[in-house]
Amino acid sequence: MTPALEQLQKALKQLPGVGYRSAERIALHLLVEKPERLPQLVTALEAAARSVRRCTVCGNLAEEEHCAICADEKRRIGQVCVVENVQDLAALERSGAYRGRYHVLHGKLSPIRGVAPEDLNLATLIARVESGELTELILALSNDVEGEATCHYLTDRLPKAGLKITRIGFGLPSGGGVLYADAVTLKSALEGRRNY
Known part of the structure; x- marks a missing residue:
């Protein structure tokens, strides 16, 4: 060789x-x-x-300042689905069940792996919530310990005045992630979300 x-x-x-x-x-x-x-x-x-770079609004991949989803005026502006990574966003898009906007964290909290809040795309999410334009935040994070910890962190840190926070969960197996779920399961998970 x-x-x-x-x-x-x-x-x-x-x-x-x-x-x-x-x-x-x-x-x-x-x-x-x-x-x-x-x-x-x-x-x-x-x-x-x-x-290719990160969208300045949501963290999705883009070739311009904003990704195609953030630039799409037909999307529900006040509804934002928070996902761990771009692959999860792509899986939700393939399901066709969601027409709002997204926020990509680029990971989840994991003290064992050394992933702290400052390592995630949280500053722009907090700014989006504080702007007052959001009505609902859908937490579509993995149904595992790290995903739950990230959800708890977000609900503790984000201002809640006038903001509905929901969490998908119905249809996703414990320990499973959004990336590996099929379209029907993702649709059921989004439709069966609950207040968090």
């Missing part, structure tokens, strides 16, 4: 869900079986690295 191939495998192995064998298979596929795909992949990665 050449040093360059070994370096490529190490870089690929750092990606989520890619182990040693998968990294080896991807590297060999790009270098030996389909080398014509490599320049296209490099160009796409460089372009994404240059242009």
Whole structure:
């Protein structure tokens, strides 16, 4: 194995869900079986690295200051669904059950993993709540200890005057996350939300 191939495998192995064998298979596929795909992949990665950033309002991925969801005037402005990550937002969008706006925390509180409140996208959420334009905050965080801790933290810290705070939960299994739920389960979870 050449040093360059070994370096490529190490870089690929750092990606989520890619182990040693998968990294080896991807590297060999790009270098030996389909080398014509490599320049296209490099160009796409460089372009994404240059242009994709976080929406200044919600934390979703965007190429402009605001993401397409925040820029969509047909969305319910006063209703915001709080999710852990962009994958959860995408799963809810695929369900077609929600037409409000979002807020992406980019994680959840986890003292064991060293994730503190300042590590999450909380400042803009607090600013959105304090602006008074929100009527409902839907907490769509994982149904695990860290998700519950994050929900408790948010309900303790956010101003509640005129704000309805709900939590999805119906239909999601204990310990399960939004990302792995199917569209029907997500729709049931959103429709069966409860006051928090």
